[in-house]
Amino acid sequence: MSATPGSEAPTPVPTPQGAAGGPGAAGTPGGEPVDRARAALERMGAPAALAGPLVAALGPDAGAEVSADPWRLLSVSGVTPKQADFCARRALGEEASPDDPRRGRALAAHLLRRAAREGHTALEEQHLAGALRSAGVRSVEPAVNAALDAGDVMLFEMFDEPDDDFDEGDPGEMPDPDRWYALTRLGLAEQDLGEGLVRLAGTSEPIMDSATAAETVEATAERLGAPVDPRTAAALVTVALRGVCVLEHGAGARAAVAHTIACAAAIAADSEVGIAVAAPTAQAAAELNAALAGLGAGDSASAVPLATLLETRARGVHGRGSERPIEAGLVVVAGAMWLDVERAAALVDACADGTHLVLLADRAQAPSAAPGNVAADLASSRTVHVAGLPEDPDSGPIARTAAGVADGELEEASSPGREVVVVPADSASAAAHRAVQLITDSIPRALEIPPERVQIVTATRGGEAGADALxxxxxxxxxxxxxxxxxxxxxxxxxxxxxxPGYTAGDVGYLHVGEDGGESAGDGRPALAVELPGGVLCPVADPAHLRPGWAVTVAAAHGSRWPAVVAVFPPETRASRPQVYTAVTAAQRHLSIVQAAGPALAEAVREKAALPRHTRLAQVLREG
Structure with missing residues (x-):
C-alpha cells in the first residue's frame, strides 16, 4: 500500500495501550514535556494519548521535534506511514512531499524497526531500497543518507569470502562489498558480538589437554553413577580445548545436557578456572538445576538466570562487562537459541580474554523473540567448533513427539501414561474453553499436577483463543x-x-504488592514485586513491564519449561515447524495440544521448515 502524502485520510492514528490512564499508564512519562507534545499532536490531528509514548521515544523535546518533522510520529509503535503522512499534510500543507528527506529518514528507520520486530538485525541495500520505493519514496539515496546523517541508521559494508583460486597468480579486482543497513543499536550490538567472539577464540588456551579432560569426564561419570555417552565425552574434550563451542542437541537430550554441565564443572574445578552456568529465565534455571540435582551433581554446577549472571539492571544495562567480567574461565549457557544479538553481545563483553564460552542449543527451536539468530549463525559460520550431544536412551513421548515435528511430521506419539494428549476443537471459542478446562480441572485431577505448574502456551496473542483472552x-x-x-x-x-533488576523478558511468576499500600521510591506508587521460581522476589519499578501470565505466546515461552503445558493452536494460527516445536518442547511431564487449526497445522509443520532471518553475524565472524 502506498504511503504518499497525497492519499486519502487514513484510519485515525491508534491510541496505544497504556496511554490516557489505561493499563501501563504508570510507566509513561508525564509533566510539561507531555503537555507540549499533546498540544503539537492535536494541531496535526493525532490523538493526544500518543504524547506519553512520543516523549518516551524522543525525549522531553518531543513536541518541538514532531512540530518541525511530523514524520517523527513513526517513532511510536503502531503508527503507520499512511497515518504519519496524514499528520504531515495537516502540519505542513503543500510542503508535505513524498520525497521530503525528513520523510525518507523516518521511513528508513521505521522499516528497519519493523524488520527488527520480525527478528532481522539488518537489511541489505536492495531490500531496504525496494521497501522505500513501495512506501512512495522515489529518491532512495537521499532518504537513506538522511537516516545515516541523523544517526538513526548505520551502514555496514561486508565482503564475500574471497576465491582462493587466482588466475596465474593475479588476484584481480576486489569485489564490490555487500551493503547492509541496521538500526544503530542493533548494528553496533551485532558488530560487537562478532568481534567479541573472535576475541575469545583468539585469546583462549586449552583448559586441559585432551587426555586429562577425557579422564576427568570418566571419573565424574563414575562418581555420579551415570555413564556418559562417548559423543558427550568427545564434546567435553572440545569444550576443554576450544574457546568458543556450540553443542547441539535435540528435545530428548535432557540427561546428556545435565551430564555435559556436570562434567564441564569438574573440568573447570580440576583446572581451577571456575565455571558459570546460565539459563534464559528463572524457570529454565530451576528446571536445569532439578536435572543436575537428579544426577547428584551438587552445587558445583548450579545454573542461574542470565540476568543474574550479568547483573542486569535494565535493557542493555548490566553490572558485568569488560570492566568487571564474569569471574569464571568457563561460561556455559543452556537454551542458547533464546539468545538475541543484544543479550549475546552483553554476555560476550562480560567474558574476559581467554574465557571458554559454550552454548547449548536445540537448533530445531525457533530463533530468539528479539532480533538475531545467534546460536544458528555461530554454528553455520564455520568459525567456531560445533559438536552434537546424543538423545537419551528413553527420552519419552514428549521428546518423540518433538522429534517428529523436527522431521516435519505432526503426530501424537504413543503415551501410555497420557504424557501427550491431542484435544481437537472446531472453533477458537471451543479451543479457549478446552484450554481453561485443562488448566483448571483436567490436568490437576487426572495427573495431580497443580494449576500453578501448568502453563498455557498459545500461538497468538489476540483472538478468542489468544493469550489476552485466555x-x-x-x-x-x-x-x-x-x-x-x-x-x-x-x-x-x-x-x-x-x-x-534480577528479571528478564519471559520470566513468569506471581505478583506481590507492598503491605498496606507500601510505596516504592517515594513516588506514591505501590511497591510491586514478582516472585520467580525458586522463591526469589524481584521488585519491579515499572508496572508496564508486567502483563497477565497464565497464558503466554510461543515467543514469550521461548527458553522456559514447565511440568505441564497446554499448547493452543487457534484457527487463525500462522504456524511454522520451529514455532510448533518450541511450544511442544516447553513441556516436561505432560503436553496437551489443543488443535483448532485443522489440517493447516500439519501442513505448516511439513512445509514451513524454518523462520529465515536477515543477520550479519556469520559474515562478521568470517571477516574476523
Whole structure:
C-alpha cells in the first residue's frame, strides 16, 4: 500500500495501550514535556494519548521535534506511514512531499524497526531500497543518507569470502562489498558480538589437554553413577580445548545436557578456572538445576538466570562487562537459541580474554523473540567448533513427539501414561474453553499436577483463543479482582515483558504488592514485586513491564519449561515447524495440544521448515 502524502485520510492514528490512564499508564512519562507534545499532536490531528509514548521515544523535546518533522510520529509503535503522512499534510500543507528527506529518514528507520520486530538485525541495500520505493519514496539515496546523517541508521559494508583460486597468480579486482543497513543499536550490538567472539577464540588456551579432560569426564561419570555417552565425552574434550563451542542437541537430550554441565564443572574445578552456568529465565534455571540435582551433581554446577549472571539492571544495562567480567574461565549457557544479538553481545563483553564460552542449543527451536539468530549463525559460520550431544536412551513421548515435528511430521506419539494428549476443537471459542478446562480441572485431577505448574502456551496473542483472552478467563477463575495495579492484582500470575533488576523478558511468576499500600521510591506508587521460581522476589519499578501470565505466546515461552503445558493452536494460527516445536518442547511431564487449526497445522509443520532471518553475524565472524 502506498504511503504518499497525497492519499486519502487514513484510519485515525491508534491510541496505544497504556496511554490516557489505561493499563501501563504508570510507566509513561508525564509533566510539561507531555503537555507540549499533546498540544503539537492535536494541531496535526493525532490523538493526544500518543504524547506519553512520543516523549518516551524522543525525549522531553518531543513536541518541538514532531512540530518541525511530523514524520517523527513513526517513532511510536503502531503508527503507520499512511497515518504519519496524514499528520504531515495537516502540519505542513503543500510542503508535505513524498520525497521530503525528513520523510525518507523516518521511513528508513521505521522499516528497519519493523524488520527488527520480525527478528532481522539488518537489511541489505536492495531490500531496504525496494521497501522505500513501495512506501512512495522515489529518491532512495537521499532518504537513506538522511537516516545515516541523523544517526538513526548505520551502514555496514561486508565482503564475500574471497576465491582462493587466482588466475596465474593475479588476484584481480576486489569485489564490490555487500551493503547492509541496521538500526544503530542493533548494528553496533551485532558488530560487537562478532568481534567479541573472535576475541575469545583468539585469546583462549586449552583448559586441559585432551587426555586429562577425557579422564576427568570418566571419573565424574563414575562418581555420579551415570555413564556418559562417548559423543558427550568427545564434546567435553572440545569444550576443554576450544574457546568458543556450540553443542547441539535435540528435545530428548535432557540427561546428556545435565551430564555435559556436570562434567564441564569438574573440568573447570580440576583446572581451577571456575565455571558459570546460565539459563534464559528463572524457570529454565530451576528446571536445569532439578536435572543436575537428579544426577547428584551438587552445587558445583548450579545454573542461574542470565540476568543474574550479568547483573542486569535494565535493557542493555548490566553490572558485568569488560570492566568487571564474569569471574569464571568457563561460561556455559543452556537454551542458547533464546539468545538475541543484544543479550549475546552483553554476555560476550562480560567474558574476559581467554574465557571458554559454550552454548547449548536445540537448533530445531525457533530463533530468539528479539532480533538475531545467534546460536544458528555461530554454528553455520564455520568459525567456531560445533559438536552434537546424543538423545537419551528413553527420552519419552514428549521428546518423540518433538522429534517428529523436527522431521516435519505432526503426530501424537504413543503415551501410555497420557504424557501427550491431542484435544481437537472446531472453533477458537471451543479451543479457549478446552484450554481453561485443562488448566483448571483436567490436568490437576487426572495427573495431580497443580494449576500453578501448568502453563498455557498459545500461538497468538489476540483472538478468542489468544493469550489476552485466555488470561482474562484464567484470572476470573483463579484470582478475580478489580485490576488495581495496571489491570493486575496481588496473586496474579504475571509475565515479565522487559529486562530489569534480577528479571528478564519471559520470566513468569506471581505478583506481590507492598503491605498496606507500601510505596516504592517515594513516588506514591505501590511497591510491586514478582516472585520467580525458586522463591526469589524481584521488585519491579515499572508496572508496564508486567502483563497477565497464565497464558503466554510461543515467543514469550521461548527458553522456559514447565511440568505441564497446554499448547493452543487457534484457527487463525500462522504456524511454522520451529514455532510448533518450541511450544511442544516447553513441556516436561505432560503436553496437551489443543488443535483448532485443522489440517493447516500439519501442513505448516511439513512445509514451513524454518523462520529465515536477515543477520550479519556469520559474515562478521568470517571477516574476523
Amino acid at each position: 488470561n482474562t478467563a484464567c484470572k476470573e477463575r483463579f484470582n478475580p479482582g478489580p485490576g488495581a495495579y495496571g489491570g493486575l492484582d496481588a496473586g496474579d500470575r504475571v509475565l515479565v515483558t522487559a529486562d530489569g
